[in-house]
Amino acid sequence: MREKLIEFRNVSFRYGEEEPWVLKDCSFSIYKDEWVAIIGHNGSGKSTIAKLMNGLLFPQEGEIYISGKIVNQETIWEVRKEVGMVFQNPDNQFVGTTVQDDVAFGMENRGIPREDMIKRIDTSLTAVGMNDYRLTEPHRLSGGQKQRVAIAGVLAISPRVLILDEATAMLDPKGRMEIMNTVSNVQEMNQISLITITHDLREVVQAERVIVMNEGVIWDEANPREIFAKKDKLREIGLDVPFIALLAEELKKKGISMKNEPLNHNELLEDLWTLHSTM
């Protein structure tokens, strides 16, 4: 049994007394070194989950535990040491005047000594491949580069969980690729749990587990392959099914059935060219 890092126990949340519930009685756990994707269309409550994990919001009902500690006003600073977050807008989370100042910001807040900071800036910028830009100002960076710096800033405080809250939503396809590659590298290198929050099904393929949110409740929880197999239902709750999954479905209708649900280009190709092989 792996160590439980984050646990939601019957969590409900709404933004005000009169407002509708954004989350209704949600319970789930996230384990150590795991990659979980949380997916849902706009207003499904997925971003609220991220903010609850970091103590930016507090639930009205239920409890949240981060590595065994309950999240409340007294423990938020402890919690924020363990949970790092990258937000959607690359510009609005860049605090420093240069790349290295921004990476240092989180460490400065925690009073980490300067010598230590310099070392950590170096390792975390190398991890995201931005070490050549240490003295660059934010307005000279692309969106993808800014998000990589934001990831480096989180890594520098060595949290146990990294949450990407729609971190690729405002990027172009190239920037999105950059971030997804960086993230999977980071997860391999560091011992860190990863939570990616997205509305794009293409971004869940690398995750070990997918939590699908709909209207504030957990609609489904499974591995990506199982989720991809439920195309019709996904479409019903307003999610875009990726092209490869659609293609596989059309092929199935034509009588070409594959061994398992393909997640990407290569898997589909692999399935197709080995279709008649009996090996």
Add this chain to the structure above:
Amino acid sequence: MNNSLIIGQYVPGNSIIHRLDPRTKITIIFSFVIFVFFANSVPSYGILTLFAIITTLVTRIPLRYILKGLTPVWFLIVFTFILHIFVTKEGSVLFEVLTLEIYSGGVIQGLAISLRFFLLILITSLLTLTTTPIEITDAIEDMLYPLNKVKFPVHELALMMSISLRFIPTLMQETEKISKAQASRGVDFRTGPFKERIKAVVPLLVPLFVSAFKRAEELAMAMEARGYQGGEGRSKLRQLKIETRDVFVYILFTCVIIGLFLTRTY
């Protein structure tokens, strides 16, 4: 990308003046501004002018650039001079222009005040020309540190300054984007009477403000998520350090001031 913007007209360089601790520069320039008013004889003005000119040359910033930067001020300097010529009525009459008598005292005083003015502007512009805005912010934070004792929010002030500096280029880009978007919808920013052009600024400013507030809100949230809880218990990456060259410059400046007091008339 708007790369032509130079905040505070900083000119990158590697001269000794560029590398001086910003606190040294601020202290010396501030005291220079005060000591300029003590000069009252030709040699005392000479010493200060020499100091200012040598400092300017040492920065290795092209003189053309500095003089161009002073263009708007030339008018004021000349105006002060002319005003003094006509208003001050001391000393002997030199000559008459259209029934106005020009006194020697007026000319001398005009020259002195104009020179004083020129020195002040030259030396203070050297500060922003050789120091990055963020260095100035750090220096201000450090120098105002004692005010913490009287509950003056020094750290918050410095953070505000550095965040503003960081967002200036971002907001400039945004302004450009919005003005293009509005222009494509038919807003005319360039032609028409002055009143109309002022009115055209409204559809530019409103979206800019809305987005600036939204940015501020998101930035606050991101800062909080990254563990920001005010100035207490914070460490700093950027550090200011007094080097030998700073001590050397202090000694040199003290000599200049001693020279000034030896040569001024009492």
